[in-house]
Amino acid sequence: GESVGLHLPTLSVQEGDNSIINCAYSNSASDYFIWYKQESGKGPQFIIDIRSNMDKRQGQRVTVLLNKTVKHLSLQIAATQPGDSAVYFCAENSRGYSTLTFGKGTMLLVSP
Amino acid sequence: DTGVSQDPRHKITKRGQNVTFRCDPISEHNRLYWYRQTLGQGPEFLTYFQNEAQLEKSRLLSDRFSAERPKGSFSTLEIQRTEQGDSAMYLCASSRDSGNYEQYFGPGTRLTVT
Numbered sequence: 001g002e003s004v005g006l007h008l009p010t011l012s013v014q015e016g017d018n019s020i021i022n023c024a025y026s027n028s029a030s031d032y033f034i035w036y037k038q039e040s041g042k043g044p045q046f047i048i049d050i051r052s053n054m055d056k057r058q059g060q061r062v063t064v065l066l067n068k069t070v071k072h073l074s075l076q077i078a079a080t081q082p083g084d085s086a087v088y089f090c091a092e093n094s095r096g097y098s099t100l101t102f103g104k105g106t107m108l109l110v111s112p
Numbered sequence: 113d114t115g116v117s118q119d120p121r122h123k124i125t126k127r128g129q130n131v132t133f134r135c136d137p138i139s140e141h142n143r144l145y146w147y148r149q150t151l152g153q154g155p156e157f158l159t160y161f162q163n164e165a166q167l168e169k170s171r172l173l174s175d176r177f178s179a180e181r182p183k184g185s186f187s188t189l190e191i192q193r194t195e196q197g198d199s200a201m202y203l204c205a206s207s208r209d210s211g212n213y214e215q216y217f218g219p220g221t222r223l224t225v226t
Contacts, residue, residue, distance in 0.1 A: 008152055034214055043203050043217035044155065045114070089154045098143065098168065100215060102154030 008087065010107040019077040021106045023090035026071060030092035034100065035064060035075045039086045047075070047088075077108075085110045114138070116218035118204050124224045125194055132190045133221045137206030144187050145215060146179055147203040148172065155203050155217075161187060162209070194225045 013019050025033070031052040036044035050057045050064045050073075057064050063076040073090050087107050091100040115138040125131050137144045142163050147155035158177070159169045163184035173179075176194075181187040191198055201222050205215040 036217075041219075041222075043114070043116075043205075043219045046214045046216060049214055091154070098160055098162075099145070099157040099170075100155075102156070105152075105154050 008105050008107045010109060012109045012111065013080050015080060015082060015110055015112050017080050019080045019084070019108060019110075021075045021077075021088050021108065023073040023075075023103045023106075024071060025073060025090070025092050025103070027092060027094060027101070028068075028071065029094045030101075032093040033064070033066060033073050034091045034093075035062075035073075036089045036091060036102075037084075037086045038089065038105075044089060080108075080110050082110045082112055084108060114216040114218065116204060116206055116216050118202075118218040118221050120221055121219060122222045122224075124226065127194055127196060127225055129194055130190065130192045131194060131223065132188050133202055133204075133223075134186060134188050135204030135218060136186045137204070138216060139185075140208070141206035141216075142184065142209055143207045143215075144181055145205040145207070146187070146189050147205065147217075149201040149203055149220070150199075158189075191223075194223075196225045199223055199225045 034049045035047040038044045048059045048064050061078045065074045087105045089105045090103040117136045119134045145160040146158040149155045161181040176192045179189045201220040203220045205217045207213045207215045
């Protein structure tokens with residue numbers, strides 16, 4: 001289930017389950033999106049990206065879905081492992097701008 | 113390890129002191145970014161360079177903050193007259209030319225102002 005702690009929504013899953021982390025964005029001009037994973041005490045680590053001309057992109061154990069109509073992005077992690085425990089951020093970028101705008105973040109807790 | 117390094121990893125300073133952080137980006141990346149992150153929040157953009165040119169600065173970057181990238185390689189971020197509100201993680205990232213290439217982040221410098 002989901003709970004809120006330390007200002008972050010938290011998703012708790014069992015090892016082996018599939019996880020879905022959601023992100024809403026507000027800028028309709030955003031055309032590039034990235035998911036980052038951040039472990040405690042470390043910088044964000046790139047997971048997967050997607051451009052606005054796509055609605056789905058798959059990587060190794062991860063899938064990103066983009067719904068531009070409702071400005072929603074999701075990250076699906078298959079067969080979640082304890083090493084996936086971290087905070088996950090979505091970030092967006094608009095063509096012509098070089099900066100990323102980050103969402104609030106979701107903490108994923110995977111129990112063995 | 114993304115290939116972006118930052119130094120120091122941790123810095124504790126007293127209020128009013130000046131501090132300087134260094135970032136070494138991935139060598140073939142000509143864009144370099146500085147972000148600030150506080151507990152429980154996503155990184156917030158501060159400034160970025162394309163080669164040695166500082167092209168954009170956020171409103172978060174007060175006049176006590178200055179960043180340089182003199183030779184288009186490493187960059188420094190200096191905070192003068194530190195305040196307790198400056199306590200945060202300062203992250204550096206680099207990317208290839210164009211805003212739509214993924215940014216690779218360093219491990220960050222954790223600043224604590226006492």
